[in-house]
Amino acid sequence: MNDIIFDLKNVQFSYLGKFPALCGVDMTIRSGEKIAVIGANGTGKSTLLQLLDGLIFPDHGHVTAFGEKLLENSHVDEKTAHRFRKRVGLVFQNADIQLFCPSVREDIAFGPLQLGVAEEEVDRRIQEVAQVLDIQHLLERVPHQLSIGEKRRVAIASVLAIDPDVYLFDEPTAGLDPLTVRHIIDFIVHANRLGKTIITATHDLHIIGEIADTVYVFDRNKRIVRGGATQTVLNDRSLLEANNLIHIHQHHHNGKEHVHQHLPLEPHD
Amino acid sequence: MSNPVHKKSDFIERSILSALAFLKDATLSEEYANRKGLLQSLDPRFKTISFFAFLVTAVSLKNVVLIGTLYGLCLLLAFLSSIPVRHFLVRTLLFIPLFSLCIVLPTLFSIVTPGEAVWSFNILGISAVITRPGFDGALLFVVRIATSVSLVVLLSLTTRHSELLKVLRVFGVPPIFVLTVSMSYRYLYLFATMVENIFTAVKSRVGVVSHQRHGQNIVAWNIANTWNRTTQMSEEVYMAMLSRGYTGEPRLLSAFQATPKDWVWLLGAVIICASLFYRGYTL
Numbered sequence: 001m002n003d004i005i006f007d008l009k010n011v012q013f014s015y016l017g018k019f020p021a022l023c024g025v026d027m028t029i030r031s032g033e034k035i036a037v038i039g040a041n042g043t044g045k046s047t048l049l050q051l052l053d054g055l056i057f058p059d060h061g062h063v064t065a066f067g068e069k070l071l072e073n074s075h076v077d078e079k080t081a082h083r084f085r086k087r088v089g090l091v092f093q094n095a096d097i098q099l100f101c102p103s104v105r106e107d108i109a110f111g112p113l114q115l116g117v118a119e120e121e122v123d124r125r126i127q128e129v130a131q132v133l134d135i136q137h138l139l140e141r142v143p144h145q146l147s148i149g150e151k152r153r154v155a156i157a158s159v160l161a162i163d164p165d166v167y168l169f170d171e172p173t174a175g176l177d178p179l180t181v182r183h184i185i186d187f188i189v190h191a192n193r194l195g196k197t198i199i200t201a202t203h204d205l206h207i208i209g210e211i212a213d214t215v216y217v218f219d220r221n222k223r224i225v226r227g228g229a230t231q232t233v234l235n236d237r238s239l240l241e242a243n244n245l246i247h248i249h250q251h252h253h254n255g256k257e258h259v260h261q262h263l264p265l266e267p268h269d
Numbered sequence: 270m271s272n273p274v275h276k277k278s279d280f281i282e283r284s285i286l287s288a289l290a291f292l293k294d295a296t297l298s299e300e301y302a303n304r305k306g307l308l309q310s311l312d313p314r315f316k317t318i319s320f321f322a323f324l325v326t327a328v329s330l331k332n333v334v335l336i337g338t339l340y341g342l343c344l345l346l347a348f349l350s351s352i353p354v355r356h357f358l359v360r361t362l363l364f365i366p367l368f369s370l371c372i373v374l375p376t377l378f379s380i381v382t383p384g385e386a387v388w389s390f391n392i393l394g395i396s397a398v399i400t401r402p403g404f405d406g407a408l409l410f411v412v413r414i415a416t417s418v419s420l421v422v423l424l425s426l427t428t429r430h431s432e433l434l435k436v437l438r439v440f441g442v443p444p445i446f447v448l449t450v451s452m453s454y455r456y457l458y459l460f461a462t463m464v465e466n467i468f469t470a471v472k473s474r475v476g477v478v479s480h481q482r483h484g485q486n487i488v489a490w491n492i493a494n495t496w497n498r499t500t501q502m503s504e505e506v507y508m509a510m511l512s513r514g515y516t517g518e519p520r521l522l523s524a525f526q527a528t529p530k531d532w533v534w535l536l537g538a539v540i541i542c543a544s545l546f547y548r549g550y551t552l
Contacts, residue, residue, distance in 0.1 A: 055508045078516045085514040092512075096459055097505045102431030102451040109522045114514030119522065142299065142431070144458040162513065 010061035039218030040244035045201035089159035095151035149180035306350035308427035319538035
């Protein structure tokens with residue numbers, strides 16, 4: 001079908017040929033979808049995003065992006081590489097990896113400049129994304145002087161400046177304060193309303209209801225154990241518990257000690 | 270009571286942590302570059318060209334008074350750029366001229382530089398004579414070094430390192446070189462912080478007292494660990510670059526905006542250098 005962006009068939013990947021990271025993943029992602037990939041640590045979520053971004057390539061099986069197979073030599077040609085990079089942007093989990101330039105302004109400009117955007121247009125985009133993410137005051141700052149939340153927003157800005165069709169987010173809210181988490185969720189929801197395809201790897205179940213319509217659950221065998229509508233997946237408590245995504249815990253709440261499952265969507269007394 | 274084993278084992282750790290602290294404070298903080306002042310308000314290209322002209326003048330002049338004038342100008346510029354003069358003097362005068370003095374010490378004496386004797390004395394029965402040409406040459410060398418170092422320090426203190434790197438690009442240095450240097454600079458801070466955190470984590474587990482040999486082992490592990498993490502991170506950073514369209518030929522921002530003030534500054538710098546050269550020629 002024409003609106004299929006990514007099609008993965010029996011994708012297997014291992015690091016150094018001996019540490020399996022993905023063991024037979026099948027997945028189809030369509031334009032404009034809002035998808036979350038959830039799973040405990042080390043289940044292959046980040047690896048999947050890097051495969052979708054054409055940074056690594058499967059050992060077995062294949063990934064098709066925009067109707068063309070993603071192969072190791074398919075990005076050797078600069079035009080082909082740029083065509084793909086303009087359409088897919090990855091926000092890395094560790095913002096320090098993504099922010100490698102000496103100033104925030106240059107980090108935001110890096111992507112568009114590599115993709116051949118004229119400097120005047122790059123300047124315009126810097127101002128625009130800085131306003132959207134409320135980071136105008138950070139433009140001349142050095143990335144290592146920023147807080148984690150600021151770094152994360154700048155990392156998103158560096159991808160937003162490319163204006164891709166597909167956003168890949170790797171743990172976008174990990175370690176952030178509630179207000180920054182809120183800003184990032186709002187950004188993702190807004191981008192999706194504008195027609196962008198959103199794929200988010202996370203194990204923060206509290207945000208999934210807002211940032212995803214479809215959820216894929218990865219298990220310890222580095223396979224998709226379940227995929228489906230967000231609400232349906234999140235209601236399957238045994239599935240989430242079996243995959244280390246919810247836990248039973250005891251805490252002090254409303255003046256009394258009680259024990260319950262920690263669930264993402266349901267309020268509790 | 271102090272523990273000698275503890276002191277010995279702490280030596281390497283303290284040295285590393287002090288070096289890291291100095292690196293972060295002195296090199297990576299851009300406190301002065303972010304202040305409002307004369308030099309901070311100038312276009313980095315014009316500032317760099319003018320300082321280069323000052324430097325050439327300082328190196329070329331052979332008159333101590335004229336070089337001293339340039340040094341006075343340097344102090345005035347530091348003052349006008351909101352840099353505490355005392356801090357500036359400590360930073361420039363304390364070490365480098367002292368070292369240069371050590372280098373020129375032998376040239377003071379008649380055995381290296383013969384000429385009119387200014388002062389003679391005996392050390393352990395050996396007669397030592399300081400000569401006029403030796404003294405003049407040494408003084409010129411030290412003043413020239415002090416002025417040159419002060420100019421370079423003033424330029425680096427009042428300019429953000431990212432702007433200095435941009436200036437390199439304007440002068441034709443290949444973008445890949447500039448990008449590599451700027452990335453090294455960027456990650457230096459990150460790894461300095463990481464090494465500090467490792468030491469804190471080790472201390473929290475083994476306590477402050479450890480045997481010297483054990484302390485050396487810890488330092489060796491840290492070096493190996495930092496090396497591994499550096500390699501891993503460099504691969505990930507390269508991926509992040511590829512992800513944003515990098516294909517081996519970096520394209521970087523080059524926007525600078527010169528104002529009439531910059532041209533006036535450059536003209537003033539040229540006039541000062543030309544006047545000093547002329548005065549040096551006529552003396």
